[in-house]
Amino acid sequence: MHGTIEVMKHARPRVVIVGGGFGGLYAARRLKKVDADVTLLDRGTSHVFQPLLYQCATGLLSEGEITSPLRHLLRRNKNTHVFLGEATTVDADARILTATRADGSTFDLPYDYLVVAAGMQQSYHGHDEYARWAPGMKTVDDALAIRRKLINAFEMAESLPTAEERRPWLTFAVTGGGPTGVEIAGQIRELATNALDKEFRSIDPAEARVLLIDGGDRVLESFNPKLSGHAQKTLDKVGVETHLGVHVTDVCETSIQTTSKTDKTDVEVYEARTVLWTAGVEAVPFVGALAQALGVEQVGGGRITTEPDLSVPGHPEVFVVGDIMSLNKLAGVAEVAMQGGRHAGAQIAESIAAGYRVSTPFKYRDLGTAAYIARRNALVQAGPLKMWGFAGWVSWGVIHIAFLAGFRNRTGTVINWAATLASGTRRERAITFGDPETARTPYGIGAETG
Ligand SMILES: Cc1cc2nc3c(=O)[nH]c(=O)nc-3n(C[C@H](O)[C@H](O)[C@H](O)COP(=O)(O)OP(=O)(O)OC[C@H]3O[C@@H](n4cnc5c(N)ncnc54)[C@H](O)[C@@H]3O)c2cc1C
Structure with missing residues (x-):
């Protein structure tokens, strides 16, 4: 079954966000009060706090303690729809993202702005x-x-x-x-x-x-x-x-x-x-499909190099944030994804309010990194x-x-x-x-x- 999800009740800009991790969630939050129809798509139902996954793996914390349902987190974002599905392809000319549901059927999400924060998966370096x-x-x-x-x-x-x-x-x-x-x-x-x-x-x-x-x-x-x-x-x-x-x-x-x-x-x-x-990590497969559709190369670990404002070269309507973004050698850490998501959301919000595409370079504020040893x-x-x-x-x-x-x-x-x-x-x-x-x-x- 294939269909187009009509999230638009009236002619408002449509923003589609792929991924409800740090990047996607912070982009959606920034768009809360914006006059737009926002859709957040994730292949899981919950935002996962990856930095504590190892405590869940070793029986210290439950999965409920390190995850939060995306619907619940975004319940007050009245302009936002949340869908469970896996983004598979993009038609860059028609500006349509196609996703697969759990039963294998597909649906289309037309967009005016697309934010991709799909994250990385484990890499076995060819093995x-x-x-x-x-x-x-x-x-x-x-x-x-x-x-x-x-x-x-x-x-x-x-x-x-x-x-x-x-x-x-x-x-x-x-x-x-x-x-x-x-x-x-x-x-x-x-x-x-x-x-x-x-x-x-x-x-x-x-x-x-x-x-x-x-x-x-x-x-x-x-x-x-x-x-x-x-x-x-x-x-x-x-x-x-x-x-x-x-x-x-x-x-x-x-x-x-x-x-x-x-x-x-x-x-x-x-x-x-x-x-x-x-x-080792590498970009999830959808990033390959996105790069191909947009006609851009993937760099180290399958990342996509962005313009200083986090948009994809030649596609000012598409933003790439978080671990899959390559800009100024920024590390794949939660803070980069959060700030990047917020920045992409702000660019979109300001562009919608202004009626033209606003472009501000992303300035990362380094708040440091931490690691638990024992x-x-x-x-x-x-x-x-x-x-x-x-x-x-x-x-x-x-x-x-x-x-x-x-x-x-x-x-x-x-x-x-x-x-x-x-x-x-x-x-x-x-x-x-x-x-x-x-x-x-x-x-x-x-x-x-x-
Ligand atoms: C075990 C572990 C420990 C870490 N510890 C730290 C730490 O201590 N400090 C720190 O700063 N960082 C840490 N990180 C890194 C940090 O978690 C990442 O930098 C951050 O999660 C990146 O955010 P993101 O939004 O880019 O991607 P993610 O948080 O990975 O989110 C990506 C989302 O996209 C969804 N998705 C993927 N593909 C698709 C698709 N095709 N369609 C729909 N949805 C899709 C996924 O389900 C996921 O929800 C750790 C990471 C791991 C794995």
Whole structure:
């Protein structure tokens, strides 16, 4: 079934936003009072706070605490329709975006302005076959699959009779020494040593071996070397084994293989039933379709280079914001997406009010970056300001709570953090043997092999 969704009640400009992540949500919010028909399209129903996905994956926070329904967030934007669907193609001349519904049928969204904030997906650098055994962490589904895999690994180890059989289940390999890799590696050790340590009888969860694998010379390369050194010391202290200067050259159901970057004969195979992939991102497929329709090239990681006002060269009616935008080497972080979304929304609002296309260059205000390393230990870097240890951890907590969408999520997260700090327990650990999801995916018991 194919149809055109008539969102226009009368002749007002039509703005279509693809993606309800940081970029898309902030664009929609900026357009709240504008005399236009706004449509926000996302392939999920909720805005996801990606910076805390790893806490959801390790059973600390629930998926409800790190997501907010887009309809709810935009309930007061009376000019805004929210649709669940996947943007697939664009007709740049006719100015029509085509999307697919969950049942495979399609619909058209005509636009006068288009804002694309579709984000990135995990990249396996030409080895998509690794994805089967090494899930990435970009969506809530990814986080829940990882959680199931982690909990299942400890449960499997508990019921196996020999240490030799248990070892691969208690070995966790994380690829990628950027913030996501460091955070998830630290959290797995924390789960093992602070939450599960008193609950098992046959195994000692604290024996869980966590390998952090990266091709670079140091972890957290986007941070100042001093901060990265602090992070390394903390990782060593909590028992994460860091392997630097190596590439992953194979991943299968039971192991991961690495090869030294400098000596190709230096190959290591680690028996590990849990491999998690955070080593690289690339633009989602729709960005390729968009670039082709607009006749522009994709640059590093599939991003689209924009004009200084965030519009696409030759297409002043199309804006690209967030992780998929390439401008002045701005990093793929939440703050760039939020400010970019707000800027695109403002350009559109001002153009509609003025009756002609207003163009103002985007000026990014760098508010810094933060990374959680372990309990009471995080890094914050904002210009000349550098914090680590306890001070960094407190600042990290304040920053994350401030940007988490919705009062309920903020309160729930603070209560959960406080309870976990006081008691060590993590309650988000429910998995079921024979759970259809577990049986269907390669992440757990009953997975198809071959
Ligand atoms: C695990 C993790 C931890 C992170 N930690 C931090 C951090 O601590 N600090 C920080 O600043 N940044 C962090 N980031 C980066 C930050 O989350 C991103 O920079 C930010 O989310 C980018 O926003 P965006 O709007 O460009 O894309 P996203 O937030 O990824 O949103 C893209 C949206 O587009 C939707 N979409 C994709 N394709 C389509 C399609 N074809 N049709 C319809 N909808 C589509 C998706 O469903 C999604 O909702 C982290 C990212 C991850 C994955």
